[in-house]
Amino acid sequence: MVEDIELLKEELKENLSEKRYLHSIGVMNMCEKLANKYGGDVKRAKLIGLVHDMAKEMSDKEMLEYVEKNNIEVSEVEKFVPQILHGKIAACMSKKRYDFDDEMCEAIAYHTTGKENMTLLQKILFVADKIDETRKYEGVEDLRKIAFKSLDKAIIKNIDETLKINLNSNNVIFDESINTRNYIIMHKKTK
Ligand SMILES: [Fe+2]
Numbered sequence: 001m002v003e004d005i006e007l008l009k010e011e012l013k014e015n016l017s018e019k020r021y022l023h024s025i026g027v028m029n030m031c032e033k034l035a036n037k038y039g040g041d042v043k044r045a046k047l048i049g050l051v052h053d054m055a056k057e058m059s060d061k062e063m064l065e066y067v068e069k070n071n072i073e074v075s076e077v078e079k080f081v082p083q084i085l086h087g088k089i090a091a092c093m094s095k096k097r098y099d100f101d102d103e104m105c106e107a108i109a110y111h112t113t114g115k116e117n118m119t120l121l122q123k124i125l126f127v128a129d130k131i132d133e134t135r136k137y138e139g140v141e142d143l144r145k146i147a148f149k150s151l152d153k154a155i156i157k158n159i160d161e162t163l164k165i166n167l168n169s170n171n172v173i174f175d176e177s178i179n180t181r182n183y184i185i186m187h188k189k190t191k
């Protein structure tokens with residue numbers, strides 16, 4: 001597995017806009033903080049934090065071509081909003097280029113919506129992505145505080161807020177967001 005953070009940083013810096021690069025560094029740093037707080041694997045958390053958005057600047061057309069070529073399963077909703085595929089594509093790239101393990105690749109694949117039964121590492125990336133230092137939206141301070149008390153509470157709060165936005169804007173809702181929320185509520189985990 002490629003573990004050289006400096007090398008990955010250089011690669012990202014060349015390929016991403018400055019804004020996205022700074023967000024990637026922010027998420028990496030937040031992954032480190034959350035992994036320390038909750039006893040997660042700091043090294044692997046930083047690696048996935050750094051590369052999670054490596055595919056985000058591809059066009060819709062490029063994304064749809066990539067998933068087709070690489071036999072990535074795509075739902076009708078994902079086809080409708082191809083941008084959501086940036087997670088699955090980055091997961092596939094990370095496997096091929098860096099040989100990241102399955103838990104890391106799944107974390108990257110589902111960093112936007114979450115999924116049922118997420119591991120600690122996967123929850124750390126989901127939350128870090130929403131609260132890194134470059135995020136400025138209303139309520140982010142609140143979510144940062146919650147994140148250091150309970151990852152599950154932070155996940156539910158973020159999904160609730162995102163659902164509200166999508167309902168109000170008449171956008172599609174991703175099944176995985178609902179499944180993530182239901183799973184946490186039904187299992188009442190505390191982390
Ligand atoms: Fe993302």
Ligand SMILES: [Fe+2]
Pocket residue numbers: 023027052053129
């Ligand atoms: Fe992100």
